[in-house]
Amino acid sequence: MSIPPTPAGPALEFDPPLSPVMRIDCPVRLDYTIAAGREQSRFLRAMSRGHLLGRRCPECRKVYLPPRGTCPRCGVMTAEDVEVQPRGTITTWCVTNVPYEGQVLELPYVTASVLLDGADLPFYFLIQGLPADQIRMGMRVEAEWADTLGPTLDSIRCFRPSGEPDADPASYAEHV
Ligand SMILES: [Zn+2]
Known part of the structure; x- marks a missing residue:
């Protein structure tokens, strides 16, 4: 059974003719609450x-941070909590140069994937404490904790250079 077409209404005419609509602003907002789950809560x-x-995955022995309930590689439940060090190695990074609405940080600033000591998955953090053009792969960094800690990623304000020698590329080559 076919659906009959909707009849067209009367044509609207404007004098003088209106210019075409080239852009509309549609502010969108979505508030939501998620359950962190057992591993994320811990x-x-x-x-x-x-x-x-x-x-840690009991089969491949990889350590996930943030933790996962199952290993995506092996398909088994992770079974062991492992404390990871608040310092690590920069594997890749991004320099933000373009201003944007709501921007708080002074441009340019750097965010980077940091392979924390004891983890097998890089985590993305804000990097402070050096000019953006001095950031590099293998740079060693350490966490600067916030003055007030809470159950939030904001408990780490940023990572800063630790002053250690750069890491051997072989130590992070599989994580780039
Ligand atoms: Zn695994």
């Missing part, structure tokens, strides 16, 4: 005490 509670807690 991770966030540990952050509120100044610790980074990952989970």
Whole structure:
């Protein structure tokens, strides 16, 4: 059975003719609440005490941070909490140069994937404490904790250069 077409209404005419609509502003907002789940909850509670807690897969032995309930590689439940160090190695990074609405940080600034010591998955953090053009792969960085800790990623204000020698590329080559 076919649906008959909707009859067209009377044509609207404007004098003088209107210019075409080239753009409309549609502010969109979506408020939502998620349940952190068992592993993420443990991770966030540990952050509120100044610790980074990952989970280890019993088969491939990889440590996930933030923790996962299952290993996406092996398809088995992760089984062991592992404390990960609040320092690590920059594997890749991004320099933000373009101003945007709501911008708080002074441009340019750097965010980077940091392979934390004891973890097998890089985590993205804000990097401070050096000019953007001095950032590099292998640079060693350490966490600067916020003055007030809570069950939130905001418990780490940023990462800064630790002053250690750059890491051997072989130590992070599989994580770039
Ligand atoms: Zn695994």
